[in-house]
Amino acid sequence: MKTQKIPEATITRLSVYSRFLSVVEASGINSISSGEIAEGTGGTPAQVRKDLAYFGDFGTRGVGYNVPSLNEAIKEILGVDKPWRMVLVGAGNLGSALAHYSGFRNRGFEIMAAFDNDIRKVGMTLSGLPILPIGDMAAYIAEHDIQIAIITVPGPAAQDIGDELADTGISGILNFSPTTLSMPDRVSVRNIDLTVNLEVLSFIITNRDFLAGGDLVE
Amino acid sequence: MKTQKIPEATITRLSVYSRFLSVVEASGINSISSGEIAEGTGGTPAQVRKDLAYFGDFGTRGVGYNVPSLNEAIKEILGVDKPWRMVLVGAGNLGSALAHYSGFRNRGFEIMAAFDNDIRKVGMTLSGLPILPIGDMAAYIAEHDIQIAIITVPGPAAQDIGDELADTGISGILNFSPTTLSMPDRVSVRNIDLTVNLEVLSFIITNRDFLAGGDLVE
Structure with missing residues (x-):
């Protein structure tokens, strides 16, 4: 190919x-x-x-x-002919919404556990997922052969999480934090910055009369 | 420009x-x-x-x-030198996470109300937002000069919501549903399909050895 x-x-x-x-x-x-x-x-x-x-x-x-x-x-081609095992890092509101999100599971992406540094959350569950301490993350990833991590921690905490993930065998990160992660080449990162998406929309609305066909170049 | x-x-x-x-x-x-x-x-x-x-x-x-x-x-340039008034359509888990999300408010995007067709939710609040019935949406948008709607309803319900929004004065939609919305040109749509993003990541991981530099063409 x-x-x-x-x-x-x-x-x-x-x-x-x-x-x-x-x-x-x-x-x-x-x-x-x-x-x-x-x-x-x-x-x-x-x-x-x-x-x-x-x-x-x-x-x-x-x-x-x-x-x-x-x-x-x-x-x-997409690599979704086989299941993917994932962990969620950050058991806040967005993490909770993603844990509930059926669109992932329907396509073979399974979240196995959530990690958080808030000891009040550890031991509880998030939509049926165990919430485990961040300190156990690396061992869990190795033991359960986790391939993808979804990061929903606040921006300032994201690179520390990225650094910990870099030392594991993880292959990819779906990053919801606004931080641009610095990762080794063997870890692919896909950013979903919600605010960026909203600002692209406000740009398009604001400049609609100037944009050819109302669209940006992809 | x-x-x-x-x-x-x-x-x-x-x-x-x-x-x-x-x-x-x-x-x-x-x-x-x-x-x-x-x-x-x-x-x-x-x-x-x-x-x-x-x-x-x-x-x-x-x-x-x-x-x-x-x-x-x-x-x-981005159009964020002035505030934007938004509504949330769909008061589920993702809607709740977005209602909590401070990244929007910090940049001048304010969610004013949430709308849902579940009568058990109507009258309650979502992170301080009133949850109102979908039937009141068009009047609310006109009265409060709402410019952007964030759609977090399930895929099959999204086009009906889009059709209702098309008859209002709304300028843009941030669409989290997997449905490709058919909207008039004066309504700009920005899609954030979470599953698509995860599948682009799985494509990149799966085909990393074939991709020049590990990246797709933007």
């Missing part, structure tokens, strides 16, 4: 396509066109074909795509 | 620069170099200069940037 120049937007759309295909597949439909995928996901048929073409030739001209095969292929 | 070709990544970095500059400004420091901004935000000096150059010429060679002036200019 040659993925050197894949746009991030293509990967985000593949995730959307796959979840749509899962719904279609569950309804027993076996064949689908790029037009139907586009209609179900708010895109265009040309974009669907272009996104898929980065990874191979999945459809048959005039026949369309086999739904289970295409979905299986996309899941394999 | 000529903003037709501004990368989204530049806007996300401007938001990060501005929050960093606010901390610097509060500490009483009056002058800063692009190198210091880069160091404080995890970027490079050349990137800082390039991001700012889209919008004008803010610094003085050999002297650097005046911190309050630069921060004020960036806030004006």
Whole structure:
């Protein structure tokens, strides 16, 4: 697979396509066109074909795509053909919301435990997850072969957590803190800074008349 | 201002620069170099200069940037030089976490009320916000001049909410549901699909050896 120049937007759309295909597949439909995928996901048929073409030739001209095969292929590309074990670091309000979030579990991402440095929380549960002390995190990650950590601690605490995670075998971090984490190359970081997203929206609203098509360049 | 070709990544970095500059400004420091901004935000000096150059010429060679002036200019670009009034649609776990989230309020984004269709929640409060019935939403938005709605309802309910919002004077939506909303052009939509973000991370981890530099094209 040659993925050197894949746009991030293509990967985000593949995730959307796959979840749509899962719904279609569950309804027993076996064949689908790029037009139907586009209609179900708010895109265009040309974009669907272009996104898929980065990874191979999945459809048959005039026949369309086999739904289970295409979905299986996309899941394999995204790496969601196998389960992921995760921990949550920070058992606050956002951590609690994520512990409840069924969208992760439905796609094979399972949060195994939550960690917090507040000793009043330790020993309690968060949506059924045990809340454990931060000091036990490294041992837990090794013992349970955890691959992803979700960080929801406040900004000033995030790099310390990152430093502790760097010494474990973790592969990736979903970082909700506003801190830009400095991590070794073998740990991939994906930032979801909620305030940044809101400020991008306020930029777009404020500058709508100046932006071509109302959109930024992805 | 000529903003037709501004990368989204530049806007996300401007938001990060501005929050960093606010901390610097509060500490009483009056002058800063692009190198210091880069160091404080995890970027490079050349990137800082390039991001700012889209919008004008803010610094003085050999002297650097005046911190309050630069921060004020960036806030004006982002549209966060004035307050924004928002409502929350969906008073579930994620809505509750966002109602608690201080990162929004610190930047002038205020959530005024929450709306939910669960009559058991209506009349209660969510982190101090009144929870009101969805049926009152349009009137509330008009009366309180609400500009942004944050949607945290489940996917299948999101387009109905979008349709109701389309008939109000709202300018933008921060959409946490996995549904791709179909909205009129005068309503800007910013999606934060948590599962998509996790799947982009799993893609990067899974395909790290194939990706140049470990990153996707922005």
